Amino acid sequence: MTVFTCPAPIGNRDTVLLGHGSGGRLSAELLREVFLPILANPVLCRLEDQATVEINGVRLAFTTDSFVVKPLFFPGGDIGSLSVNGTVNDLAMGGAKPLFLSSAFILEEGFAIDDLRRITASMAQAAERAGVAIVTGDTKVVEKGSGDGVYINTTGIGLVRDGLNLSAGGARPGDAVILSGAIGDHGICILTRREGLELDTAIESDTAPLHSLVDAILSVSTGVRAMRDPTRGGLASTLNEIAAQSGVGIRVEEQAIPVHDTVRGACELLGLDPLYVANEGKLVAIVAAEDADAVVAAMRTDSLGRDAGIIGHITERDPGMVTMRTAFGTTRIVDMLAGDQLPRIC
Amino acid sequence: MTVFTCPAPIGNRDTVLLGHGSGGRLSAELLREVFLPILANPVLCRLEDQATVEINGVRLAFTTDSFVVKPLFFPGGDIGSLSVNGTVNDLAMGGAKPLFLSSAFILEEGFAIDDLRRITASMAQAAERAGVAIVTGDTKVVEKGSGDGVYINTTGIGLVRDGLNLSAGGARPGDAVILSGAIGDHGICILTRREGLELDTAIESDTAPLHSLVDAILSVSTGVRAMRDPTRGGLASTLNEIAAQSGVGIRVEEQAIPVHDTVRGACELLGLDPLYVANEGKLVAIVAAEDADAVVAAMRTDSLGRDAGIIGHITERDPGMVTMRTAFGTTRIVDMLAGDQLPRIC
Numbered sequence: 001m002t003v004f005t006c007p008a009p010i011g012n013r014d015t016v017l018l019g020h021g022s023g024g025r026l027s028a029e030l031l032r033e034v035f036l037p038i039l040a041n042p043v044l045c046r047l048e049d050q051a052t053v054e055i056n057g058v059r060l061a062f063t064t065d066s067f068v069v070k071p072l073f074f075p076g077g078d079i080g081s082l083s084v085n086g087t088v089n090d091l092a093m094g095g096a097k098p099l100f101l102s103s104a105f106i107l108e109e110g111f112a113i114d115d116l117r118r119i120t121a122s123m124a125q126a127a128e129r130a131g132v133a134i135v136t137g138d139t140k141v142v143e144k145g146s147g148d149g150v151y152i153n154t155t156g157i158g159l160v161r162d163g164l165n166l167s168a169g170g171a172r173p174g175d176a177v178i179l180s181g182a183i184g185d186h187g188i189c190i191l192t193r194r195e196g197l198e199l200d201t202a203i204e205s206d207t208a209p210l211h212s213l214v215d216a217i218l219s220v221s222t223g224v225r226a227m228r229d230p231t232r233g234g235l236a237s238t239l240n241e242i243a244a245q246s247g248v249g250i251r252v253e254e255q256a257i258p259v260h261d262t263v264r265g266a267c268e269l270l271g272l273d274p275l276y277v278a279n280e281g282k283l284v285a286i287v288a289a290e291d292a293d294a295v296v297a298a299m300r301t302d303s304l305g306r307d308a309g310i311i312g313h314i315t316e317r318d319p320g321m322v323t324m325r326t327a328f329g330t331t332r333i334v335d336m337l338a339g340d341q342l343p344r345i346c
Numbered sequence: 347m348t349v350f351t352c353p354a355p356i357g358n359r360d361t362v363l364l365g366h367g368s369g370g371r372l373s374a375e376l377l378r379e380v381f382l383p384i385l386a387n388p389v390l391c392r393l394e395d396q397a398t399v400e401i402n403g404v405r406l407a408f409t410t411d412s413f414v415v416k417p418l419f420f421p422g423g424d425i426g427s428l429s430v431n432g433t434v435n436d437l438a439m440g441g442a443k444p445l446f447l448s449s450a451f452i453l454e455e456g457f458a459i460d461d462l463r464r465i466t467a468s469m470a471q472a473a474e475r476a477g478v479a480i481v482t483g484d485t486k487v488v489e490k491g492s493g494d495g496v497y498i499n500t501t502g503i504g505l506v507r508d509g510l511n512l513s514a515g516g517a518r519p520g521d522a523v524i525l526s527g528a529i530g531d532h533g534i535c536i537l538t539r540r541e542g543l544e545l546d547t548a549i550e551s552d553t554a555p556l557h558s559l560v561d562a563i564l565s566v567s568t569g570v571r572a573m574r575d576p577t578r579g580g581l582a583s584t585l586n587e588i589a590a591q592s593g594v595g596i597r598v599e600e601q602a603i604p605v606h607d608t609v610r611g612a613c614e615l616l617g618l619d620p621l622y623v624a625n626e627g628k629l630v631a632i633v634a635a636e637d638a639d640a641v642v643a644a645m646r647t648d649s650l651g652r653d654a655g656i657i658g659h660i661t662e663r664d665p666g667m668v669t670m671r672t673a674f675g676t677t678r679i680v681d682m683l684a685g686d687q688l689p690r691i692c
Contacts, residue, residue, distance in 0.1 A: 041480070135397035
């Protein structure tokens with residue numbers, strides 16, 4: 001495991017680091033200093049997890065993700081289910097009903113056809129669960145040693161609900177910050193599996209499609225400002241993105257953030273902070289204060305939101321900053337993930 | 347260079363071969379024996395280069411491609427322009443106006459940031475030329491030795507013209523087979539560059555966006571049955587796909603198929619058949635006989651169709667088969683690419 005801590009800005013770097021794929025500060029720098037200035041267009045610059053585009057009056061969400069997770073198979077899922085759920089969730093976070101997916105495989109010469117079948121079957125099953133169809137695809141093969149078994153890109157199209165305009169820039173002081181459940185499961189599952197660590201209790205990835213949970217939320221509230229699934233970079237990075245894009249502060253309560261005991265134990269053992277560990281089947285919703293209780297109640301009726309709760313609120317002070325009241329009653333600043341706590345998590 | 351000739355069917359194979367990414371027979375087998383039975387849905391099974399889906403009454407084309415071309419930079423283009431043009435063309439071949447693209451990068455640790463900037467700039471330029479916007483993206487990083495510099499996935503959405511239903515299954519006996527220009531440029535460009543072969547005249551890739559050429563075609567004819575860009579697997583594989591999907595024969599005239607002298611020379615030197623060498627900025631159109639001359643004339647007004655011409659016609663006899671009258675007056679069967687003439691061509 002490679003843990004970077006204080007990387008220099010990309011301006012000082014000539015080459016790509018693992019941390020540039022972390023979803024944390026280095027990823028943001030790569031986006032801000034390489035991709036955005038060159039590709040600059042208004043939709044891309046909104047920096048949401050999905051683009052919203054309008055075609056002949058129909059508003060669509062459009063999102064892409066490549067999956068390079070290692071290992072390919074892990075407790076609770078595999079690269080196939082992960083690749084479908086990840087893209088379904090990016091569509092759902094934009095308030096869209098996920099409809100169609102593409103899937104593109106980069107296979108390494110020598111990869112087992114049986115493993116490819118198993119992964120494809122897992123994709124089909126995940127697509128069925130999420131109510132989406134995989135309608136187009138592509139396969140490329142690279143020489144042995146130029147890949148790592150299989151990389152999968154999924155890209156998705158969803159239909160944005162009428163009148164809905166969610167944005168990580170939409171949080172307002174007083175809004176509640178709601179989290180759907182315990183954090184860190186996916187990251188610790190991948191890490192322990194990859195490093196061959198034995199734990200008393202096996203930790204399963206939480207990979208799951210969140211579209212139904214989103215339906216539950218939107219059915220009881222018109223005061224939802226933003227939704228995000230805190231994947232790479234963990235809850236800390238997602239909250240920092242919302243704080244920065246909305247120009248507000250975010251204040252959370254450590255004791256309100258659920259962490260499974262096994263995950264907490266593994267984090268202590270490994271010197272990791274669960275706030276920075278990746279999740280796959282969790283979401284953060286920023287919701288008008290008056291709707292917060294109703295949203296939490298609705299989320300708890302969905303199996304993926306059983307442990308949902310209010311973990312904090314949006315503040316006017318400390319704009320762009322996330323602070324946490326710790327279990328000891330002190331306050332700490334929760335910064336964005338600086339480097340790469342754990343590469344190839346998804 | 348690896349040349350496979352007579353591979354066994356995938357049923358006899360346990361692992362992925364380079365030829366499974368060739369766009370020829372092995373690719374078709376992988377699709378038919380692994381992906382289609384598991385992912386089976388009606389849109390995917392149409393086997394077009396793009397899916398056509400309907401959302402709230404709007405008909406969209408949706409297509410994905412990953413690019414693993416080696417080398418990354420070559421005369422006439424680079425992986426960036428190739429990745430934009432390739433997806434633009436798959437949309438255009440479906441009769442759609444290309445609108446929005448996603449781009450997803452898999453970077454290898456240690457890749458030069460300057461090269462990434464150069465590739466991104468090339469994508470931006472290609473997108474502008476094609477009139478599309480890159481609206482969403484993703485970046486992953488893999489360890490040194492688990493990639494090969496950069497792999498790029500682009501996925502695109504286009505708006506299908508009203509009333510248009512192009513399909514590789516739509517060819518009818520008597521239709522004309524029209525080719526937009528000389529074949530083999532891209533494949534020979536990549537091959538000579540990769541193998542360090544010196545030729546008297548440098549060959550440039552023909553990578554280019556074909557949307558304007560498609561506009562020209564559709565503006566003069568309502569009798570267009572199908573369009574395809576003959577990329578991996580070359581003209582031979584594309585014609586075989588159309589023959590198989592339409593259940594018709596295709597008869598072409600060798601002397602009507604333009605091949606640049608340098609490409610012909612390189613092919614003779616290397617023992618390659620230009621019919622199987624990849625193209626990037628060429629298209630094949632199957633058009634009702636009565637519209638064929640008008641379509642060719644319209645194509646010739648576009649710089650990318652200057653050398654357009656009728657190369658053959660659709661026949662009732664020999665269904666599923668492509669035959670060619672050679673320059674010597676004999677007839678030969680033009681089969682699908684069997685293995686992999688040239689891996690990582692796009």
